[in-house]
Amino acid sequence: MRNLYWVIVAAVLAVVVHIVTLIFVPGFFFERNLSRLAADIPNNKFFLLPRDAQRKIFPEYPADAIFGLCRFDLTAGPVDLNANLPDTYWTLTVYSKSGKTLYTVTDGQSGTDTFNLKLTVAPGLLDVFSAKGDDDDDPVSSSGWKVLSSDVRGFALFWVPAYDQAQRENLSETLAKSSCSRASS
């Protein structure tokens, strides 16, 4: 009977370890890997992923593909992502730090190759209930797109395919004009 108690404790421990291994460990390892590959790039700054890092993180894409990344941190407030994309096939995906997809858009869906995306923290349950319908969005000033993130940290990822090295250089030049920075209040 005394052992039954410890068997139950072991079973509960197994469930907890299973969930932690599944939910938190992969995100931790990925974030550590990403930090190592782009160690000198601060948060809230847009950069093109170097080829070596690209090959490790995106092995299923050819070396000539272009990846632009912004690791965002919303602790101090919203972040503005100003996209400048070439007139070709591209995708944008916003991920939480644990790899959850928060938002996606492609060239076909956006209808434009230059746009502004505001990344903000999603309101908590208490904020939702305490809100009095005072939506602070001014319809004129908030004409850009907005992504509400359940996580304060994450990353936005642009992908643009290229046929060869020459095209890669041209497309990179356009994409490099994108920016990511703390939103001005």
Added chain:
Amino acid sequence: MSQTTTKLFLLLCGLIGGWASAMFFIDDLGSASASTNGNWRMWNLGAGSSSNPYAVAHFLLAGQVPPAQSLFLIYTSTRDDEGNTLRSECVYTVSSGSLPARWWSLSIGPSDIPDASSVPVITSDQIVRGQDGSMSVAVARHPIPGNWVRPAHDGNIEIQLLVSNDGGSQEVSNLKLPSVQRVGC
């Protein structure tokens, strides 16, 4: 066995059991059989599905970014059509009719051992098609005329097919996946 030893043993079982079950289910539950012909498996990265955390963990633990399912579908195969494990020292032909997708890539994993001379990816932009739109790609360590990909890894290999899901086309979800035939070893 003393009571303390029994308790410690049970806790250790819970700890290892939870971790081992997570690692097992990440590969087993994260993907599902994708077709009746061949041995392709599709990674279920759709938001809200019960297998999603397992599929996401599979990519994150490998240091890779999981593709957003609204943008890409990802299929993998570790066996040829006869059910034999894919090995880098063998030669395979991956063939298919025209894939009804805006963009796709066929790559050979794993790519964790960098091999500068390897060409482990071919895309829809690069492939030379037959007159009827069909495609045939050789997988081999040595050069083969025509479409050819070279594994970057010795030993067991995995074929990955990444297919653009732009627009969520019905055609893509009913995709007829390529056959994988062993030519020789």
